Amino acid sequence: MKKIDIGISESDREKIAGGLKHLLADSYTLYLQTHNFHWNVTGPLFRELHLMFEEQYTELAEAVDEIAERIRTLGVAAPGTYQAFAQLSSVEEVVEIPAAEDMVKILTKGHEQVIKTCREVLKSAQSGEDESTLALVSDRMQVHEKTAWMLRATSGN
Template sequence: MQSVAKEFPVKTGVDRKDRRELAKMLTKIIGSSHVLYAKIRGVHWNVVGPAFYSLHKMTEEQYEDLNEAIDDMAERIRAIGFQAPTGLAEMMEHSVVKDQTKLLPANDMVKELVEDHDSVSRLLREGVAEAEAAEDVKTADLLTERIGVHEEAAWMLRATIS
């Protein structure tokens, strides 16, 4: 099979230029979500101490949710006519979340996850504003829902290490 994803002509009422900018923003959100996903998995696998069980279960729920959300956002890029990102290098290039470079104590790992969820929440707010300006209500709704998920995740992690 020689098929390669390419831009589709889409005529849904959102200008191509606006859709292109939204695809770029979604790529940044997907990249950030991928890096966060990897960091959450690292905490899930490596957490030890008195909060092990609760953090192990909580992080599993978070990375499973992120996996589905990443797929939804990539499919949204395709639905608005553009290519979804591929490869880890592209994900990391566009991420506002920094990669985990060494194993940290559990509290420090969780503090980083809190900061990362907050960073993704801020990025999502930018994405919502961009989608609303382009009158792309579907993308705005998708990203608005994600804000609440990240804010709740940060709250639960904060409460765990308080």
């Protein structure tokens, strides 16, 4: 690859991209979890949750592409395997199919974890004066904060 000269040092680009890799892994894991719950939710809130989960996984599908492209823009390879995501993600994987109320709680926790990951990435982006990553991650954090709030409201917490 040709030398990248975008006003961010190579070490800062690598550090920022490293944080973005964690954000990508968290986001992809949450995407898979949300899609799984969309397929498998049952009970009296089926329709409401089925549709809400679809909105959420659709939004996450677009987000992972934006995050991966930002990593590539910084000159770093984006992770793209289940194995890489499993090693990088802080979102806990759920193997069983939980009850609908538990799905909401699990997804709330997942979104809250992504928010924490965003906060870490923001620190390195601020340090590296990377406004593009700051904007992307700040926007992502806002989406996850709102989604976590909506999920908490759904569960009455």
